[in-house]
Amino acid sequence: MKPPSHLPPRGLSTLFRRLCPSEDSLYLWGDLDEIFVDMALTDGVQKARLWYLSQFFSSLPEILWHHLRWRFSMFRNYLKLSMRQLQRHKGYSAINIIGLSMGLAACLLILLWVQYQYSYNGFHKNSDNLYWLRCYQQYGERRVEGWGIPPAVAPALQSEFPEVLNSTRLMNGQIEALFTVGQNKFKDSFQAADPSLFSIFDFPWVKGDTAMLSDDPLITVISESMAEKYFPSGDPIGQTLTMNNEVDFKVVGVMKNIPKNSTLQFDIWIPLTFLNQKIRANFTHTWHNCCFRSYLLMQPGFDLHAFNGKIFNRIREAKPDTKLDAFIYPFKDMYIKAYGVGERVKLISWISLLILLMACINYMNLATARSARRAREVGMRKVSGATRQQIIQQFFGVWGITRPHHSGHAGHAGSDHTFPSRIQQINRCAHHGSPSFQSGDDADSACTHLYHRHHCR
Amino acid sequence: MKYLTRKEELVLLTIFRMEADAYLVNIREQLNHTTDKKWTVGNVYVPLNRMTKLGFLDAFIGEPNAKRGGKAIKYYRLTQLGYNALLDIKKVNETMWQDFDTLIFEE
Numbered sequence: 001m002k003p004p005s006h007l008p009p010r011g012l013s014t015l016f017r018r019l020c021p022s023e024d025s026l027y028l029w030g031d032l033d034e035i036f037v038d039m040a041l042t043d044g045v046q047k048a049r050l051w052y053l054s055q056f057f058s059s060l061p062e063i064l065w066h067h068l069r070w071r072f073s074m075f076r077n078y079l080k081l082s083m084r085q086l087q088r089h090k091g092y093s094a095i096n097i098i099g100l101s102m103g104l105a106a107c108l109l110i111l112l113w114v115q116y117q118y119s120y121n122g123f124h125k126n127s128d129n130l131y132w133l134r135c136y137q138q139y140g141e142r143r144v145e146g147w148g149i150p151p152a153v154a155p156a157l158q159s160e161f162p163e164v165l166n167s168t169r170l171m172n173g174q175i176e177a178l179f180t181v182g183q184n185k186f187k188d189s190f191q192a193a194d195p196s197l198f199s200i201f202d203f204p205w206v207k208g209d210t211a212m213l214s215d216d217p218l219i220t221v222i223s224e225s226m227a228e229k230y231f232p233s234g235d236p237i238g239q240t241l242t243m244n245n246e247v248d249f250k251v252v253g254v255m256k257n258i259p260k261n262s263t264l265q266f267d268i269w270i271p272l273t274f275l276n277q278k279i280r281a282n283f284t285h286t287w288h289n290c291c292f293r294s295y296l297l298m299q300p301g302f303d304l305h306a307f308n309g310k311i312f313n314r315i316r317e318a319k320p321d322t323k324l325d326a327f328i329y330p331f332k333d334m335y336i337k338a339y340g341v342g343e344r345v346k347l348i349s350w351i352s353l354l355i356l357l358m359a360c361i362n363y364m365n366l367a368t369a370r371s372a373r374r375a376r377e378v379g380m381r382k383v384s385g386a387t388r389q390q391i392i393q394q395f396f397g398v399w400g401i402t403r404p405h406h407s408g409h410a411g412h413a414g415s416d417h418t419f420p421s422r423i424q425q426i427n428r429c430a431h432h433g434s435p436s437f438q439s440g441d442d443a444d445s446a447c448t449h450l451y452h453r454h455h456c457r
Numbered sequence: 458m459k460y461l462t463r464k465e466e467l468v469l470l471t472i473f474r475m476e477a478d479a480y481l482v483n484i485r486e487q488l489n490h491t492t493d494k495k496w497t498v499g500n501v502y503v504p505l506n507r508m509t510k511l512g513f514l515d516a517f518i519g520e521p522n523a524k525r526g527g528k529a530i531k532y533y534r535l536t537q538l539g540y541n542a543l544l545d546i547k548k549v550n551e552t553m554w555q556d557f558d559t560l561i562f563e564e
Contacts, residue, residue, distance in 0.1 A: 007526070027518075028502055030528030031481040035498070037524050038482075059499025066503040070510065 103359020
């Protein structure tokens with residue numbers, strides 16, 4: 001009957017149909033087509049096309065708005081009904097809601113803890129190229145991946161192989177000593193390490209200039225909290241710290257307190273070379289004694305396997321009779337894999353999922369058990385013409401009431417304010433490892449700091 | 458209580474007058490003709506849909522049509538409820554318009 005050119009623009013008509021959510025959009029579509037064909041026959045196809053396009057802009061918003069408003073009025077009815085349902089069965093509702101929310105909260109809390117565990121050591125800018133120099137150790141039959149390395153290895157590797165950009169050595173563990181400032185005496189532990197520690201890792205300073213770091217064995221860097229403790233009034237830079245009433249250290253810098261999600265934790269840094277004085281002359285130059293940790297900053301894209309071979313040969317070169325077999329290990333895997341935290345994290349993640357599953361099953365069970373009661377309501381709705389889909393929407397709608405409130409309305413001042421602060425509180429728990437809610441400005445600011453650190457990185 | 462809007466009133470009256478074959482295309486043409494205004498499809502569709510949901514109109518599906526690309530027609534018919542709603546609005550209108558001609562417009 002009609003030539004094919006009299007079809008309305010295909011893209012527009014499908015769009016019309018897609019956007020129109022109503023069940024009778026088919027008839028509306030048909031009506032549109034009919035008017036189009038009539039117009040095309042009388043006024044020409046071009047004009048009909050234009051009309052169709054104008055209808056798209058003038059009618060569609062109106063139709064969409066109508067459906068939206070209609071849905072909302074139904075939604076209001078569902079809301080009223082579900083509130084009545086809650087009020088009528090208080091005990092049942094309490095069990096149901098508290099059960100589900102506790103399950104969700106527990107799951108959330110655990111997942112935040114897990115996230116925190118994965119944030120360990122992530123704040124170092126170089127963390128992708130940092131490697132931990134380790135060696136295998138032989139205990140009779142057992143071959144163990146050791147944690148330390150003799151002190152001479154790292155400097156030799158750095159000076160001889162170009163792929164090693166920088167290296168640092170730390171004494172394994174901290175040493176306790178008596179520190180004296182004026183009349184005040186404090187017992188604290190210090191970490192002996194190479195000064196390159198501060199260029200490889202990100203331990204920012206708040207006072208002092210990192211250029212002041214030298215090979216001088218009698219300098220020290222302290223953390224902010226130590227600075228407050230030792231020098232409550234006045235600038236700590238240039239002051240002296242006396243160790244064990246024997247040696248004087250000059251304070252050259254104050255660093256920020258090290259965040260809790262760092263595996264390296266220390267408050268007082270002392271140069272490693274000082275140990276040569278304190279213990280014995282060549283203490284930091286030997287090719288044995290694995291009581292040192294070494295970290296290497298590697299060139300991106302180096303060959304790890306070949307480099308391990310080079311380390312093997314270099315050690316044989318220095319000490320032909322050695323059994324020492326060294327290798328490098330990615331620094332970023334240190335906490336999760338080498339420290340064995342991964343197993344625990346995995347186990348606890350599974351537990352959290354289990355809790356969530358149990359909470360869901362509990363909710364579902366209770367809801368199903370009550371369904372007989374609501375069957376009457378469903379019956380009434382069906383009799384008065386509700387479709388199957390509408391009833392499904394109603395029951396899911398009750399669950400959806402709270403959702404847009406949190407994610408949709410960004411301008412909503414109340415939820416905007418409370419939601420992040422709750423999260424912060426939970427995060428605080430996760431970071432301190434214990435579920436005690438701390439208060440006070442210090443804890444608060446430290447937390448905000450940590451929060452920003454590992455979320456905004 | 459809520460009265461019909463002017464638009465709804467016009468659509469209902471048009472359907473009432475047409476009696477048979479009342480569907481969107483015809484209704485719109487009739488409205489264009491009587492009001493001498495261009496009604497968009499949405500202008501007609503929205504009141505139709507709303508009043509069907511409120512029970513003022515009955516909808517039933519007609520036969521498919523080649524002109525419509527094989528899509529069926531949805532016809533509308535006034536119900537008793539719709540008739541009552543029209544009566545209500547008529548009463549209000551009559552009260553409001555009463556003596557309009559004899560009232561003197563003062564500047």
